[in-house]
Amino acid sequence: MSDAYDVVRPRTEQTTSTGDAGFRLDINGLRAWAVLAVVLYHFNVPGFSGGFIGVDVFFVISGYLMTGIVVNGLEGARGRRFSLIEFFLARARRILPALIAVCTALLLLGWWTLPAIDYKTLAAGIGYSLLFISNVKFWLGTNYFDADAHEKWLLHTWSLSVEWQFYVLLPFMLLAIWKFFPRRAAITAFNLAGFALSLAACVLWTRRDPSLAFFLLPTRAWEMFAGGLVFLLPLSAAWSGARRKPLEWLGLALICTAMFSFNASTVWPGWRAMIPVAGAALVLMAARTSSRFTALPLLQWIGTRSYSLYLWHWPVVVALEYQKLADNVTAVGVGIVLTFVLGHLSYHGIENLTRRRLVALRPAVGGAALVGAVLAVAGVGTLIRMHAGYPARWPDAIEIVSQEQMNRNPRQNECMPTTGATSPSCVYGGSKIRAVLLGDSHAEAVASAIAEAMPKDSGIMSWTYADCPTIGAGTMHQTSLYVRRGYHCDQFQGWTAKKVMSLPADIPLIVVNRSSYYVFGVNGKPEEQAHPRIYFDREYDTPDATLQTAYAHRLTENACALASHHTVYLVRPLPEMNTDVPKTARQMTLRRQPDASISLDDYRRRHALVWAAQDAARDQCGVKILDPLPYLCAGGRCQGIRNGRPIYYDTNHLSEYGNRFLVPMFAKVFNNRTAELASER
Structure with a gap:
């Protein structure tokens, strides 16, 4: 999701079937499919119950592009040799500016809206995200499909962390192979082995520990290796357009099948992830840059903004969840529109602007500027954590409610x-x-x-x-x-x-x-x-x-x-209760008084x-x-708050005060x- 500029090359270059030059409309359009699936799934739009497969499609695209960049550099394609420094600077210029902007915006928004515990958690998440280890953090404490996952502002950065970890490891591994076996066949063999081993690990660990299989690189790398294999084995290079069309149709059909038939209860990733991965690989293999399914102007517009759309949509989803508006059709519609507005502004005002300015700088200066920006934002996050989220920002009544979530056995x-x-x-x-x-x-x-x-x-x-x-x-x-x-x-x-x-x-x-x-x-x-x-x-x-x-x-x-x-x-x-009682403090920050109670009639019906x-x-x-x-x-209702203090530390467990x-x-x-x-x- 972070490499649109590796897809969008100058339009003056000639497009080739293998995708190592030219403006690949099909890849850009495929990115639009992927980001639309993810966004509509996260906003709970009916019919997109399996939209999370969009991330798997992104992984295939990333593997294809990164493998192409490294291999072309090793082979001296277009007269250039591969440079690790240039490779990592290009990735950093592509990923960091918009990510830093999102983190900064959340810190500013959180100061005015989040209770101390939530603000401290957000600050920690920013650190993990900017270090690209958030996938490890979420593996240790989050199920992606659980309801409370919708309360983590930067949960979506787990996929950026997986990609970055792949970007770091891939060039070193390919450089080592090339040093001793300077042939594309050796790299292809390595990709095949990596694909097979990672896929086997994914299937095995999905049964044993689905969270590990979902979040960690070793069980996700096969999806990126699949994209690499499409680049290394251009099976359709000599095929006519008529023969490529069925490949594309089959690929899109597989993606749609996964998007519309899977849901949050599907065991994922496991072997089922092979369906959207195979679909994305087939679309890349077909390389139909004039296809009506990928080249439409609207899809191209979305595809070029897909990274910013991905980054900004999830905080909007979480904001709706915080204010209990996730099921409000009007609020969801506004949220989707806001996502596209933010994505468009981010694309032009952050992605393009910073890329041009950073490219104009000497590599050392550009790299130092990015590192400095990361350290500045991470430093602010560290201060917030050190001061426990600055609870003095809010009246005691709000913090008393919020802090009860920690008052457990x-x-x-x-x-x-x-x-x-x-x-x-x-x-x-x-x-x-x-x-x-x-x-x-x-x-x-x-x-x-x-x-x-x-x-x-x-x-x-x-x-x-x-x-x-x-x-x-x-x-x-x-x-x-x-x-x-x-x-x-x-x-x-x-x-x-x-x-x-x-x-x-x-x-x-x-x-x-x-x-x-x-x-x-x-x-x-x-x-x-x-x-x-x-x-x-x-x-x-x-x-x-x-x-x-x-x-x-x-x-x-x-x-x-x-x-x-x-x-x-x-x-x-x-x-x-029907709500997480201590977290009602989130509504209190907006001067709302939420109801944390149930009627005795509701209690009796349930039990x-x-x-x-x-x-x-x-x-x-x-x-x-x-x-x-x-x-x-009392009085026909069971209250979640007594004397201004929650008696639960979540929706249903009594706190040490409540018990x-x-x-x-x-x-x-x-x-x-x-x-x-x-x-x-």
Whole structure:
């Protein structure tokens, strides 16, 4: 997406079929296809559910162009020899000015609109982006297709980082090969090997770690090597226009198939990425510079501005998401228009202007100017991070709301595994274990409140696991339990069952889960309800009656199995908000007062299935019910903010402040237990 000037050469040169000279209208038009796909996908325009494949098309184009530049230089094409310094300066002149402009604009905008936490995060993202390592950062903490990815202002720079890393490595590798084997055949063999190894790694790691496969160069390089192979193997060079036309049509058909049929739930990249990659390669191979599908004036206009369009569109998308306007048709339309206006202005006022001025300077001076600009912007970002986002910019009321997102169980990462099949068995409170906590992340979020509710010197053992409902922990037999993204949940439940059986009978069990989520998805997101998180005998596309019945039966059965050996306390589902409560501070910066609450009627509709299953367990086997509603809800609504402070650190997990409202509820467990022991004596 960053090499339009490598495509757009002076129109006076003759166009060749292999693309190593001339103004390639087909490449410029293909870039327009790619950027339109990405932009329309990110703005959630219906019909472009697979528009993310536009990035794969960009990678193929980049591989084609970069390989051509290096190989032509090595071969002395057009009387010039390859220079590493010139190569890197050309890439820097092409990529950095517009990227620096976007980063600067975001820093200025953020000063006036972002709470301190968001501003500090933005500043860090700018540093990663300008160093071209943002793909590594996002791999470590982001799923590209998750909802919260739309809150990261510079998420789209991951692809620039991948490209830059490829640009850095490719010339060194080709220079080394050329030194010992100065033939195009040797470079072609290297490209073939790189393509095969990277593709194999991509397919393998997409199954094991989709985020790694998505973001990192080793599993993406094959797409750029594919473009390089098109340059190195000009199979259609001797073909007539009539024979090239079917190649182009097939290529565009493959791109459209991927664009219109894939979606955010598609496992990506993996082998499926071969479809748009093959499509882009075929269009490049066809080299039809007069095609109606790529040479139209509008497509050429978009293609020349594609880099700026790509850079500026994503901040507009994030801005809509921040202000809860991403589903507003009018706002989306304005956002798309604004993207094209910004892209056009950036193309003329930044890309072209800086390129001309930098080319006119001596290489050392031009390079120093770019480095200085990067250091200046990165330095400002460093200051923002050092000062924690300058919270004094906002009234205390805004920062109190925003900062609550950090007020979560400080032992969460230590005590709640996300992989593996066992628990660290963390103890909260004193060393004398008086109860065991079972559940998922909702349980871990209230662990400290339970500890506070216990008598002095008493403690609670925590056996929790992220994205893993307590369904198989009451039985010793192997359970057929599967949870999407809940790695090893069934093994963990088997481990828990054995541990529960080894506990003294007088140790009560407290079970807390985000139970409704596993069947009905995220609260307030009807479109996600078509993808249940849990299944038993087979996967379900929707939460149909069969799945609901099976799930309710498992909940009751498991509770009763646990109750056959221990006193069991089932906590009713915690209220889940329709918005990320601390992040409502973003609307407060614009003097809006967002509603962070749900009605009791909405709560009851969402959790009716789980309530019925818990009631059945109470009636059948005497489990005890703990109801958080009297402590978290009043006046027919469950509020996400109490006393001007969120009680959640996101949409559904109680913060360390919020869980204190449940201390009286959990105290009943130990008050009842004390009374029971006294009556036995």
